[in-house]
Amino acid sequence: MTKTLDYEFLVEKFSRGDETAFDRIVEGCSADIAVLANRLLGWPGDVEDIVQDVFLAAFLGLKKFRCECSLKTWLFTITINKCRSYRYKQMLYLRFFSKAAAKASATGTCNEGKAQMDDETFQEIRHAVQALPLKYREPVVLRYLQELSMEETARILSISKNALQVRLSRARERLRQDLTELIGQ
Amino acid sequence: MTEDKIKNLLYEADQTAGGPVPLSSNLAAAVRRRASRRQTANLALRVAAAAVILFAIGIWSFNVKKTRDRQRIVALEMQIKELKTQTDATLNLIREVLDEERKQRRLNELQAQLASYSDPLEEIQKQADKTAFFLVYQANRMYRELDQKDSAIKAYKRVIELFPQSRWAEVARQRLSEIQKNQHDNSKGDLI
Numbered sequence: 001m002t003k004t005l006d007y008e009f010l011v012e013k014f015s016r017g018d019e020t021a022f023d024r025i026v027e028g029c030s031a032d033i034a035v036l037a038n039r040l041l042g043w044p045g046d047v048e049d050i051v052q053d054v055f056l057a058a059f060l061g062l063k064k065f066r067c068e069c070s071l072k073t074w075l076f077t078i079t080i081n082k083c084r085s086y087r088y089k090q091m092l093y094l095r096f097f098s099k100a101a102a103k104a105s106a107t108g109t110c111n112e113g114k115a116q117m118d119d120e121t122f123q124e125i126r127h128a129v130q131a132l133p134l135k136y137r138e139p140v141v142l143r144y145l146q147e148l149s150m151e152e153t154a155r156i157l158s159i160s161k162n163a164l165q166v167r168l169s170r171a172r173e174r175l176r177q178d179l180t181e182l183i184g185q
Numbered sequence: 186m187t188e189d190k191i192k193n194l195l196y197e198a199d200q201t202a203g204g205p206v207p208l209s210s211n212l213a214a215a216v217r218r219r220a221s222r223r224q225t226a227n228l229a230l231r232v233a234a235a236a237v238i239l240f241a242i243g244i245w246s247f248n249v250k251k252t253r254d255r256q257r258i259v260a261l262e263m264q265i266k267e268l269k270t271q272t273d274a275t276l277n278l279i280r281e282v283l284d285e286e287r288k289q290r291r292l293n294e295l296q297a298q299l300a301s302y303s304d305p306l307e308e309i310q311k312q313a314d315k316t317a318f319f320l321v322y323q324a325n326r327m328y329r330e331l332d333q334k335d336s337a338i339k340a341y342k343r344v345i346e347l348f349p350q351s352r353w354a355e356v357a358r359q360r361l362s363e364i365q366k367n368q369h370d371n372s373k374g375d376l377i
Contacts, residue, residue: 019217022213022216022217023213026212026213026216027213030208030212031208034204034205034208035204035205037205038204038205039199043199043202043203045203045205045206046205046206047205047206048206048208048209048212051208051212052212052215052216052219055212055213055216056216056219056220056223059216059217059220060220060223060224118201119201122197122198122201122202123198123202125194125195125197125198126198126199126202129195129198140195144191144192144195144196145195145196145199172188172191175191175195176191179191179194
């Protein structure tokens with residue numbers, strides 16, 4: 001609650017023209033944004049560009065922010081949107097340069113492969129999450145990894161709680177199907 | 186597999202993946218720089234768009250003005266042509282009227298001139314009369330003053346021959362008869 005109030009105060013300060021308030025917002029939220037972007041994009045590690053894009057959008061739109069939700073929720077919504085457009089751009093890129101890109105992505109994932117069995121298992125889990133359609137992956141990341149409440153998650157995704165529950169249930173089902181064999185081992 | 190188990194698996198998988206690469210310390214400054222660049226670019230874009238729009242409006246208005254001017258010029262040319270046609274027609278009419286007047290004047294002058302001339306027959310008659318008179322006068326002088334009876338008789342005869350209808354022919358005949366009578370009387374007296 002205190003943090004929320006603090007952010008509201010910072011937003012107000014920024015609206016009055018105090019740009020140091022923005023620095024404090026970046027300091028406070030950048031880590032969470034980076035973690036969320038990292039998870040949404042399939043743990044690529046380097047997400048600075050996305051984080052910069054998110055804060056750039058926030059910088060340009062912060063004066064219009066009416067504090068109807070918490071600043072973090074607002075920033076998470078922006079992050080979701082930025083990750084969607086990032087993935088969409090990647091998809092377009094893959095279409096145009098399919099062979100080269102496929103090779104690159106294959107090597108990229110191989111780099112993360114580890115000798116140990118556990119690591120391989122967890123990597124498979126991460127792949128399973130990555131393989132989920134966007135509408136299931138986003139609720140899973142927000143709810144299970146970011147550990148946001150149902151209300152917050154529904155708000156960020158602009159869907160109802162019921163729809164969120166349905167999506168989560170279907171996502172779990174898919175993961176269960178994908179991971180049964182793996183877990184069975 | 187329960188929800189909690191899936192949740193735990195996901196959590197562990199996330200943990201083993203490691204977090205994101207640490208962000209640069211001057212992230213806020215970088216964002217501000219990008220924002221500034223974007224704002225400048227937006228401003229430049231707006232200015233460029235405004236300039237393009239103004240330029241387009243300028244060209245459009247110039248074309249409109251040019252078209253209007255051209256239309257006005259065409260209209261003026263048409264008016265000038267009409268005026269010229271009207272003027273030509275009026276000038277032709279004036280010229281015709283002036284020609285007519287000049288002809289009328291000339292006709293009047295000629296008629297006046299014609300009226301001023303006397304009748305030539307009359308004139309000839311007069312001249313003939315004058316000539317006859319002059320011949321008779323000469324003959325009288327020759328007979329009475331110069332005593333040239335033969336020449337006088339010749340002159341009287343000539344008047345009778347040339348102007349038989351004139352009154353001086355009658356006078357000449359009288360004189361001739363008088364002369365003949367005188368000659369006859371004189372011959373009688375000589376005989377007596």
